[in-house]
Amino acid sequence: MRVATVDGLVTLFYDGSKELYNEELEQEWSLGAYNFSRAVDPLGEGWEDWDMSDECKAYCRRRRSWQQIIIEEGVTEIPAWTFVRCTNIKRVIFSNTVIRIEECAFYYCKDLIFIKLSINLAHIGSDAFQGCDLISVFIPSSCRAIKWGAFSLNKNLKIFHVPNQIELEPNVLGQTKVFEESPFELNEYGEYHDQTDEVHDWLKNINNDEKYSLHRACCSFQPLKEVIINIILQRGIGAFNIKNEAGITPSRYLKENPYADIKETEIIRDYIMKIMGEHE
Template sequence: MRVATVDGLVTLFYDGSKQLYNGELEDEWITKWRQYDRNYQGWEDWDLSDECKQYWRERQSWQQIIIEEGVTVIPDGTFLICRNIKRVIFADTVVRIKEHAFYGCIQLISLKLPIRLEVIGQGAFNACDLSSVFIPPSCRDIYYSAFALNRNLEICHVPQQTRIGDEMVFGTKLIEESQFEIDQWGHYHHQIREVNHWLKNINRNEKYSLHRACSSFQPLKEVIHTIIQLKGIGDFKTQNEIDTTPSQYLKENPYCDLKEIDIIRDYVMKMMGENE
């Protein structure tokens, strides 16, 4: 494993050769964190062992994680509470992301999941800052609260064949602004089956094919070109009866405020090699 600066971010190239998570040191730090009313400030002055301080200091230095080719599994808690990670890019060899692997990465906003991914463990991306998630068709299972407490999450695409664990998205904008009843913490205990069905169907409508292609885990410019040729780029500009555009979710999910220009800039223009 090595660390370098890439795109202005301190980047860890993870090859799986070293166990990054240390449960004893993590528990030592969390015990003090609780004593200080869950305040992260001034932790360098806490009564921690030198080993724990170095462990925590190193984990908080990482801003980007690139999982290298050949890695197949991300072990439990590997990047737990690495609070400054903003972007994670997986090699397509990864098939399993285990329990709490990226739990508490509160600045994580960009995620490229591997196209061969099969399992996402319990709480794997709980309490991150993702606004969109696209699960690859290869994924068989997503476990409890895998993407919960991503407060800004409003776009989530889950394949029909994927098994969804309980409360995968509780505490997210997607569920809080839906028609489902939730408690004060954003849980939907009594509607799990209905919510899981809804998650698998909110963007299946043909109207959203361009949006779906642009938002995919690995958008292909050939696919985008084909759809634009069939539908015309005017689909991005045509207003409809509820004053949204065909590039947005409509009846299935009328709560998304993602602007069409953001889709064009972030996906279409990049995939076509145009300037932003």
């Protein structure tokens, strides 16, 4: 593994050759946080003043120096707890060899706003991305299971595209914006334990109505310009303004999709050129 600056971010190139998580040092850090003050934000400033060994402080300092993680080709699994509380990570880019992300792998990486998942990903473990700051998540069609709480407590998570065949465990999206305008009554914690089947059916079918064909095209894992243009030609440019049941427009899906290499302006330009050509 090596560290370099990429796009202005301190970047760890993770090749899986070394176990990054040290349970003993993590426990020492947690004890230091508890003893220092239960009122102190354990993810915030001042932790170097806690009563911890130099080894523990060096361990924490190193983990908090990483701002971007690039998972290198050949890595198939991100082990449990690998990047837990690496609070300054902003982006994670997975190689397409990654098949599994285990439990708590990125737990409380509170600055993490962007992930690019492997197109071959099959499994996301419990609490894998809990407490991050993701805004949109696009799950590949290869994925078969997302476990309990995997994306919960991402307060700003608004767009979550998930294949219909996937197995979703309870509270995958607890306390996220996805459900702010949903038809479901949440509990006092903003979670939906008692309505799992109904909620997950709604989540997986939110764009399945025929009138939402443009939503599906824009939020697909790797959207195709040709497909989007064909839908626009059938439905008109106004289809970009039709909101789905979560109050999201196709434009928002396209804008937030990290795998889209096309822009709405390109679609509109091609549509106008097509219309003009037909009326010459």
